Amino acid sequence: MAEGLSNQAYQTLVGLVYRHSHIRVGPDKGLMLSNRLRKRIDSIGLRSIDEYADYLHETQDPDEIEELVDLISTNHTHFFREEAHFWFAVRTAIPTFLPGLQTSGSPLRLWSAACSSGEEPYTLALVVADLMQQRPDLSWGITASDISNRMLAFAERGIYRMESVEPVPRELLERYFQRGYDAWEGTCRVKAELRNQVHFQRINLFQPRYPVTERQHIIFCRNVLMYFDNQSRAMAVERLVDMLVPGGYLVIGNSESLFGIRHKLRSVQHGVYQLV
Numbered sequence: 001m002a003e004g005l006s007n008q009a010y011q012t013l014v015g016l017v018y019r020h021s022h023i024r025v026g027p028d029k030g031l032m033l034s035n036r037l038r039k040r041i042d043s044i045g046l047r048s049i050d051e052y053a054d055y056l057h058e059t060q061d062p063d064e065i066e067e068l069v070d071l072i073s074t075n076h077t078h079f080f081r082e083e084a085h086f087w088f089a090v091r092t093a094i095p096t097f098l099p100g101l102q103t104s105g106s107p108l109r110l111w112s113a114a115c116s117s118g119e120e121p122y123t124l125a126l127v128v129a130d131l132m133q134q135r136p137d138l139s140w141g142i143t144a145s146d147i148s149n150r151m152l153a154f155a156e157r158g159i160y161r162m163e164s165v166e167p168v169p170r171e172l173l174e175r176y177f178q179r180g181y182d183a184w185e186g187t188c189r190v191k192a193e194l195r196n197q198v199h200f201q202r203i204n205l206f207q208p209r210y211p212v213t214e215r216q217h218i219i220f221c222r223n224v225l226m227y228f229d230n231q232s233r234a235m236a237v238e239r240l241v242d243m244l245v246p247g248g249y250l251v252i253g254n255s256e257s258l259f260g261i262r263h264k265l266r267s268v269q270h271g272v273y274q275l276v
């Protein structure tokens with residue numbers, strides 16, 4: 001165990017993280033836990049991780065448990081990450097839905113279900129907006145959700161460092177971002193017309209009921225299943241698949257797999273599955 005972290009405290013913290021988020025913290029992550037929690041523990045006036053674990057064990061303070069999950073979870077993401085998925089969406093998947101949407105008058109619905117700091121749903125919004133320019137008769141929207149309120153608050157502002165938007169094609173960058181000046185030098189902001197297409201809300205993939213009521217044409221749930229055990233992964237996939245329209249798509253990360261999970265999907269390309 002890492003210095004200052006007893007086995008009991010470790011078990012308490014890992015158990016709380018699992019119960020709240022289903023994230024599995026491996027047995028070799030003691031040092032990571034200590035490092036990530038140190039500042040937080042200081043800031044709330046406790047002296048050690050053991051005290052922190054005792055505090056959480058006794059109080060089960062939901063805000064502090066959320067803070068704990070936030071601190072230990074990985075939020076890494078970037079614009080056009082695993083970009084083939086976005087091109088698949090606009091070049092292959094979405095065009096097949098358009099005739100039906102025209103007839104029914106209903107919107108195209110997309111969901112980024114572990115959106116972190118927003119780069120994934122905004123990338124989707126960029127390519128979909130570009131496609132839908134030719135179809136002003138149709139409406140569309142993206143639900144972007146995450147378990148982390150901190151990430152959602154950041155994402156909702158839509159402000160990124162210029163280095164972060166380097167993967168964005170120049171034409172899309174010029175059309176959908178505005179550069180920051182003065183105090184905002186070195187940053188840019190997603191324009192309101194695009195931000196308005198993305199609706200952020202907090203959703204834990206394991207909460208009893210999802211507040212998303214309409215079925216979705218495509219759900220991106222990428223680079224989060226890898227933090228769950230098989231049983232939790234199966235549960236999340238089953239629930240997301242229930243949220244798809246017939247013929248809808250579930251997109252997972254390229255280093256994730258549905259191996260060992262029973263599902264009603266056919267594999268279409270790397271990371272992309274379709275409800276049949």
Ligand SMILES: C[S@@+](CC[C@H](N)C(=O)[O-])C[C@H]1O[C@@H](n2cnc3c(N)ncnc32)[C@H](O)[C@@H]1O
Pocket residue numbers: 020021022023073074075076077078081113114115116117120145146147148151203204205206221222223224253
């Ligand atoms: C590595 S990021 C993935 C971001 C993006 N999907 C991508 O592929 O670039 C994983 C995100 O999953 C979120 N997360 C972890 N457990 C979750 C849960 N139970 N429900 C919803 N989101 C969760 C984390 O807060 C984090 O922002």
